[in-house]
Amino acid sequence: MSERVALALAGLGDIGLSAHLPALLRNPDVQLTALVDPVPARRDLARLRASVPAYAELAEALEDRAIDGVVLATPPWVTPHLVERVARAGRFVLAEKPVATSAREAARLMNLSATLRKRVQVGLAYRHDPALELLREWIASRRLGAPLLVRAHVYDERRDAADPAHAARIESTLAHGMPVVHEGAHVLDWCRFLLGGEPERVEDAWALRTRPGLSGPNLCGARLAYSDGTVVLAEFGWLTGALPRCELDVLGDRGHVLLDGRTFRLRLDTVDGVEDVDFEPDRVTRCFDRQVRRFVDLITGEWPVPTPDLADGLAALELSERIAWLARESMG
Ligand SMILES: NC(=O)c1ccc[n+]([C@@H]2O[C@H](COP(=O)([O-])OP(=O)(O)OC[C@H]3O[C@@H](n4cnc5c(N)ncnc54)[C@H](O)[C@@H]3O)[C@@H](O)[C@H]2O)c1
Structure with a gap:
């Protein structure tokens, strides 16, 4: 050029x-x-x-x-x-x-x-990560079998007493929508990319606030059902004093894949053995x-x-908004 x-x-x-x-x-x-x-x-x-x-x-x-x-x-x-x-x-x-x-x-x-x-x-x-491209290939070529159980656990933004400015920034973001609206943009897009389409239904959704005074529920999740029987269990969480692991795993009749949520290191475990895949440089x-x-x-x-285009961004937003609405309903 x-x-x-x-x-x-x-x-x-x-x-x-x-x-x-x-x-x-x-x-x-x-x-x-x-x-x-x-x-x-x-x-x-x-x-x-x-x-x-x-x-x-x-x-x-x-x-x-x-x-x-x-x-x-x-x-x-x-x-x-x-x-x-x-x-x-x-x-x-x-x-x-x-x-x-x-x-x-x-x-x-x-x-x-x-x-x-x-x-x-x-x-x-x-979406540009080669790890996601590889995982999509494994899924499409039925290395794991089908249907699949996908568990996406996305916990981030730990509350740190030594960093009140960070907590204030995340709390103000929470006032504009549950973690699924913000983190779900990525995760629901990964699911669409990996599974080749949208879920047929959002079966149920939940949310909770771990502390009074937070501007909104800081933990939430949903169960998504796909036309081939695949189920996605997605959880999103912010602002707790400690965080569970952040990871996505995919289980089928023939194998299991663990995607580390922070590094995108992959571990494929099938009857043929275990394969670890790591890409350089770091994920970000x-x-x-x-x-x-x-x-x-x-x-x-x-x-x-x-690539990705506005339709991709809007699809993730529409689904995350639907989950947030159902989750709020579940809180009564
Ligand atoms: N891709 C990722 O991995 C990733 C990670 C973190 C955040 N994000 C997204 O990036 C966005 C920003 O997040 P952040 O954590 O950096 O937030 P932030 O609050 O730290 O930064 C946002 C910045 O935008 C500025 N701003 C506000 N209005 C503006 C305007 N009209 N013109 C120009 N600047 C303006 C603010 O002053 C602030 O400095 C969010 O949508 C967030 O979800 C993406």
Whole structure:
């Protein structure tokens, strides 16, 4: 490629600075041209790592006609407006998951024309992991048999008394939806990717609040039924003082796979023996690097369609919202 693509990064919070910014700086085909965040301290922190102009408002960055695209690492209650603004400004956008906190909030995205939707890639970063691709191959080739029992246990954001700012940030996120709305974006997308479609039914769902005073239930889960008899038991949890393991496992008549939720290390155990598979470098680096590569290729036309696209992001949102609704009903 003769010219680098010019990208802006909007949202200089936790994932913006820890994963998106390094991935953008690592990619030789990216020229980072602007940083955006309304909070001055976040802009100052980012500018220590990249000396490019930093703005409080995305509109200011978009005035630079050279910008080809924007990476949005913004909270999901802000993201839909920004996605629409960037796409309507004729630029490409890579938007963090979840793309909104509800289907109602996502309506402006559903109403984008097909042409504008082709500019929107959704930041379901772990979809790019080779571990998930391999697990999908094992499932599709019936290495484990079928139907399957899938158990997804996704526990994150431990409450740490020494880090009250983190707890406050996660509690404010909880006010915008149960953990399934935020973490489910990834996990329900993995299930769709691995199992090749949506569940036929959400059999049941549950939620509970482990402490009075939390802005919403911090543990929740659901049982999903698929047309071939496969069952997914999904659990999501935040903000407890200790956390269970974070993992996804898949069990069939012929074998079992354990996917470590933090590293994506795979262990396949069948009658033929045990196989351990690990990929390099670490999960975040490899997934965010691959994600940026896809985004660059979308912009240059080397890759034809956004992957994952808005339909993928909206499908995960619709299912997670349905689970959250049923879970809330179960609480009476
Ligand atoms: N892909 C992943 O693995 C992963 C991991 C963590 C978080 N996330 C997602 O990324 C998003 C951000 O999460 P986070 O943990 O970094 O949150 P965060 O609160 O740490 O960061 C969000 C940042 O966006 C900024 N912001 C708010 N409004 C803005 C606007 N209009 N323009 C520009 N910036 C704006 C905030 O000031 C803040 O600095 C969430 O949707 C979250 O679910 C994804």
